[in-house]
Amino acid sequence: MGKVAVTAAVICAAAACAAAALVVRHRMRSKGRWARAMAIVKEFEEKCRTPIAKLKQIADAMTVEMHAGLASEGGSKLKMLISYVDNLPTGDEHGLFYALDLGGTNFRVLRVQLGGKSGRIIKQEFVEVSIPSHLMVGTSDALFNYIAAELAKFVREEGQDFHLPLGRQRELGFTFSFPVMQTSIASGTLIKWTKGFSIDDAVGQDVVAGLTRAMERQGLEMRVSALVNDTIGTLAGGRYLNEDVVAAVILGTGSNAAYVERAHAIPKWHGPSSKSGEMVINMEWGNFKSSHLPLTEYDRAMDAESLNPGEQIFEKSISGLYLGEIVRRVLCRMAEEAAFFGDIVPPKLKIPFILRTPEMSAMHHDTSPDLRVVGAKLKDILEICNTSLRTRKFIVELCNIVASRGARLSAAGIFGILKKMGRDTVKDGEKRRTVIAMDGGLYEHYTEFSNCLENTLRELLGEELLDSVLVEHSNDGSGIGAALLAASHSQYL
Numbered sequence: 001m002g003k004v005a006v007t008a009a010v011i012c013a014a015a016a017c018a019a020a021a022l023v024v025r026h027r028m029r030s031k032g033r034w035a036r037a038m039a040i041v042k043e044f045e046e047k048c049r050t051p052i053a054k055l056k057q058i059a060d061a062m063t064v065e066m067h068a069g070l071a072s073e074g075g076s077k078l079k080m081l082i083s084y085v086d087n088l089p090t091g092d093e094h095g096l097f098y099a100l101d102l103g104g105t106n107f108r109v110l111r112v113q114l115g116g117k118s119g120r121i122i123k124q125e126f127v128e129v130s131i132p133s134h135l136m137v138g139t140s141d142a143l144f145n146y147i148a149a150e151l152a153k154f155v156r157e158e159g160q161d162f163h164l165p166l167g168r169q170r171e172l173g174f175t176f177s178f179p180v181m182q183t184s185i186a187s188g189t190l191i192k193w194t195k196g197f198s199i200d201d202a203v204g205q206d207v208v209a210g211l212t213r214a215m216e217r218q219g220l221e222m223r224v225s226a227l228v229n230d231t232i233g234t235l236a237g238g239r240y241l242n243e244d245v246v247a248a249v250i251l252g253t254g255s256n257a258a259y260v261e262r263a264h265a266i267p268k269w270h271g272p273s274s275k276s277g278e279m280v281i282n283m284e285w286g287n288f289k290s291s292h293l294p295l296t297e298y299d300r301a302m303d304a305e306s307l308n309p310g311e312q313i314f315e316k317s318i319s320g321l322y323l324g325e326i327v328r329r330v331l332c333r334m335a336e337e338a339a340f341f342g343d344i345v346p347p348k349l350k351i352p353f354i355l356r357t358p359e360m361s362a363m364h365h366d367t368s369p370d371l372r373v374v375g376a377k378l379k380d381i382l383e384i385c386n387t388s389l390r391t392r393k394f395i396v397e398l399c400n401i402v403a404s405r406g407a408r409l410s411a412a413g414i415f416g417i418l419k420k421m422g423r424d425t426v427k428d429g430e431k432r433r434t435v436i437a438m439d440g441g442l443y444e445h446y447t448e449f450s451n452c453l454e455n456t457l458r459e460l461l462g463e464e465l466l467d468s469v470l471v472e473h474s475n476d477g478s479g480i481g482a483a484l485l486a487a488s489h490s491q492y493l
């Protein structure tokens, strides 16, 4: 071998060694990364655990808070607001009524022609309009003007098959899904905004007066005859269809629950005695908080950076506005500390709320062998390309952890309500049917979530009550419910 050849061979060998070392180092590094990423997820999973014993503690805490909130104003994180609804629909409601549903990303206006016991719902129509985001943080006049204009347009476009008796004013059930201190069935002041709304001048103001003024400015002749929220609307709509409905739960952008309470079990109620002996309570359960809640550092950071730190803690762990964001936060940590997506942290991943819950649910529901949907979502939303199958599996698992915790906590909340109502056990061998009307985009579309919720509730109830407690999807029962309540509180009755 000549000198040149020897040198070349030595260089080649050295290069090969270096390359091999690089590969080994890369493998080790990659192994280290995986181990670190796995540790982050494992730790998160551990903190999110919701064994049945813990769920029962949470349900008990919910019951305790319900009692405290009913005892006195400000007695609990749960406001347990009196709705002034003591007569849920019976089926006798008759005439043309309207509903306006405001409380999330869209608002909806609806008209329904009711035909009493025989005619039932003769005809209904609705339109859905999205709320421009600048109106969610502007002034209450701007928001109400926008809504009243849409409402006026809806009325102008009414067809011949809806009939308003001559000389009568149109009547509206207003579903306003934010905490309101009710002063009568058709008036109430806003306590605070939730779900990303923040309009300072509306807090403490009468929301019906605000809407009424805006309708007047639009030249719209319409009276608000009932002010409710989506849970009460859902409860009313559910009851109209099924008389065993005694509670309603919303799992959408936010979350809340309402149920029928015995009037004499509400110490803080000093109003006129309820004819039915019952009163619907708007729990505002989103604000529930308990030391038993399995919260993580990601929840705490999300809360601290939110528009309403310290508030709506239960809602922030179970509802649609937040689940995707929790997943994003864990992924971000994995990217930063374990280089989960390579050496640089994908810039998009740092943007709060970029990963929305519908996208999370699409990934979670991906059944393709190569998790194609997960790959596509990562690319489209976060601009993360060429992810491995292993990475995608990790992400599905992460979605599962966040969704399961939310679903199981929701089930615990429902179990707490059933306990408060004394419907968590069989009394004197008598099995009363209990139906919970459920609505909201999260519950409706996130099947893994709703299945987990129902399975967990069954687990909590036990064998004996399995077939007497039922969760029923009330498909937009809230709108019809509000119109029904406008009918049962009509000025013409």
Ligand code: ADP
Pocket (backbone or CB within 6 Å): 103, 104, 105, 106, 251, 252, 253, 254, 319, 320, 321, 357, 358, 359, 361, 362, 439, 440, 441, 442, 443, 445, 446
């Ligand atoms: P809102 O709560 O705003 O009144 P909805 O009840 O329709 O309206 O709920 C909408 C919310 O439901 C969205 O903000 C989202 O969090 C959730 N959602 C909608 N579609 C899906 C989906 N496919 N998977 C999971 N969550 C969804």
Ligand code: MG
Pocket (backbone or CB within 6 Å): 103, 104, 230, 252, 440
């Ligand atoms: Mg809604």
